[in-house]
Amino acid sequence: MALLSKLGFMHSITIPMKNIPLYLLFTILIFTGCSDGGRNSYLESCENMEVDLGFTVGVKRTQLEKIEILPKHFKQRALYSVLEKDDNWYICETSESSLSFTIYDMKNGAILRHDSLQTIDVTVGLPTFKSFDSIYFQMPVRSKLIRFDSAGIIRENIDMSNLKLDWMMEGSPFGLHNNRQQGNILIRNNGSRMVFVNDPFDFWYYPDQTKIKLIVEYDPTSNTVISNFGERKNFMTQGDFEVPDKYTFPYLAVEGEYVYASYPLDHQVYKYDLNTSELVNSSCVSSSNIKRLPDPLRKTVGLQEQINFQISSPYYGQVNFHKDLNLFTRLVFHEPSEDAKVSSCKNEYSLLVFNADLNLINEIELGNKDMWSKALAVSSGYLLPGKCDTGNGDDYFKYNYYYELVKK
Numbered sequence: 001m002a003l004l005s006k007l008g009f010m011h012s013i014t015i016p017m018k019n020i021p022l023y024l025l026f027t028i029l030i031f032t033g034c035s036d037g038g039r040n041s042y043l044e045s046c047e048n049m050e051v052d053l054g055f056t057v058g059v060k061r062t063q064l065e066k067i068e069i070l071p072k073h074f075k076q077r078a079l080y081s082v083l084e085k086d087d088n089w090y091i092c093e094t095s096e097s098s099l100s101f102t103i104y105d106m107k108n109g110a111i112l113r114h115d116s117l118q119t120i121d122v123t124v125g126l127p128t129f130k131s132f133d134s135i136y137f138q139m140p141v142r143s144k145l146i147r148f149d150s151a152g153i154i155r156e157n158i159d160m161s162n163l164k165l166d167w168m169m170e171g172s173p174f175g176l177h178n179n180r181q182q183g184n185i186l187i188r189n190n191g192s193r194m195v196f197v198n199d200p201f202d203f204w205y206y207p208d209q210t211k212i213k214l215i216v217e218y219d220p221t222s223n224t225v226i227s228n229f230g231e232r233k234n235f236m237t238q239g240d241f242e243v244p245d246k247y248t249f250p251y252l253a254v255e256g257e258y259v260y261a262s263y264p265l266d267h268q269v270y271k272y273d274l275n276t277s278e279l280v281n282s283s284c285v286s287s288s289n290i291k292r293l294p295d296p297l298r299k300t301v302g303l304q305e306q307i308n309f310q311i312s313s314p315y316y317g318q319v320n321f322h323k324d325l326n327l328f329t330r331l332v333f334h335e336p337s338e339d340a341k342v343s344s345c346k347n348e349y350s351l352l353v354f355n356a357d358l359n360l361i362n363e364i365e366l367g368n369k370d371m372w373s374k375a376l377a378v379s380s381g382y383l384l385p386g387k388c389d390t391g392n393g394d395d396y397f398k399y400n401y402y403y404e405l406v407k408k
Contacts, residue, residue: 046284058364067104077096078095079094081126081184096125100116101117104397121144126184143161246264267284270282290316327354374398
C-alpha cells in the first residue's frame with residue numbers, strides 16, 4: 001500500500017474510547033505495512049536540488065478589510081474557490097449541505113452576491129470559479145459538473161457518469177473528489193481543457209493500486225478524456241486497508257504544457273508533459289521540518305496508535321504556481337508539538353519555493369497564525385482565514401489575510 005508505507009506515529013496520546021465519536025472510528029485508518037519499520041529509506045529526508053538565483057523569497061502578511069456577514073451567509077462545511085480579475089480577488093463560497101452561494105469582493109470588503117443555485121441536486125461539491133459567467137460546481141451524487149453564472153442560472157450540464165478509464169473495474173463510477181483540495185479542477189486553454197485528480201471510488205478494492213492512473217486531462221466540450229496518466233508506485237498503498245484521502249491523493253499545479261504532482265507523504269515532486277503524458281522529471285523538494293516521514297503502521301496496530309498517527313504525522317499539502325513570480329510553492333504541515341495536539345491554533349507550517357526545473361530556492365517559515373489548510377492560491381501569494389488571533393468571530397467572513405510572496 002503505497003500510501004501506507006509512509007505511515008506511523010511519533011507520540012503517545014491517551015484518548016478514552018467512550019470519547020471517540022462513532023464517525024471517527026470508521027474513518028480512522030487501519031494499516032498493513034512493512035515489518036522493517038525504521039529501515040525504509042524513502043521515509044528519510046532526501047537531498048534537494050538547490051539553486052542560487054541571486055534571491056530568496058519571503059512573505060508579507062497583510063490583514064484585509066473585514067467583510068460583515070449575516071446569519072443567512074453562514075455555511076457549514078463550506079467550500080471555496082477564488083477568481084482573480086481586474087487586480088482584485090473574488091471568493092465564491094458554497095457548502096456541501098446548502099445550495100446557496102456567496103461571492104465576496106476581497107479588495108473592497110463587500111458581498112457582491114448571495115443567491116441559490118437553480119438545480120435539483122441536494123448536495124454540492126467543490127466550486128471552480130473561472131469567471132462570472134463560468135462557475136463550475138461538482139455534483140457528487142450524479143457525477144456531474146454544472147456550469148452556473150453568477151446569478152445561479154445553469155449555463156451548461158456536463159455529465160461524467162458514463163466516462164471510463166482502462167484500469168477501472170466493471171461498475172466503478174468515474175468521479176471527482178468534490179470536497180477536498182485534491183479535487184480542484186485546473187482550467188486550461190480558456191476552458192477547453194481541464195486537469196484534475198480522478199477519484200477511484202473502489203480504490204482499496206483494486207488488486208494492484210499501482211496500476212491506477214490518478215491524473216486526468218479532460219475535454220468538457222466533447223465530454224472525453226484526452227489523457228490519463230500518473231501511474232507510479234505510491235508508498236502508501238502497500239497495505240490492505242483504507243487510508244484517509246488527505247494522505248492518499250496528489251495535489252496538482254499546471255503551468256504551460258506541464259502538470260506538477262505533489263503527494264502528501266512523499267518528498268518528491270513529479271513533473272509530467274501534458275502533450276505526451278510522460279513523466280519528464282521528478283526531484284526531491286523536501287522540508288527541513290520533516291527529517292523523516294512516519295513509519296508504516298502494522299496490521300496488528302491498535303486504535304490508539306491509529307489515532308496518534310492522525311494527530312502526529314507531518315505531511316505535504318497543496319502545490320501551486322504563482323504567475324507573478326514565475327515560481328511554485330509547496331505547503332508543509334509540520335509534525336504537531338504537544339501543545340498543537342491540544343489546540344490546532346498551535347499548528348506550524350512552512351512553504352517550499354521552487355522553480356519549473358524542481359530546484360528548491362528556499363523554505364519560508366510561516367509560524368502558526370493562520371489556517372493554511374484552507375489557503376487559496378493567487379498569482380502573487382495566498383489568501384487565508386485567520387485562525388486564533390483575528391477576533392473576527394462569526395460576524396465576519398473568515399478569509400481576512402493576504403500573504404504576498406516577495407523576492408528578497
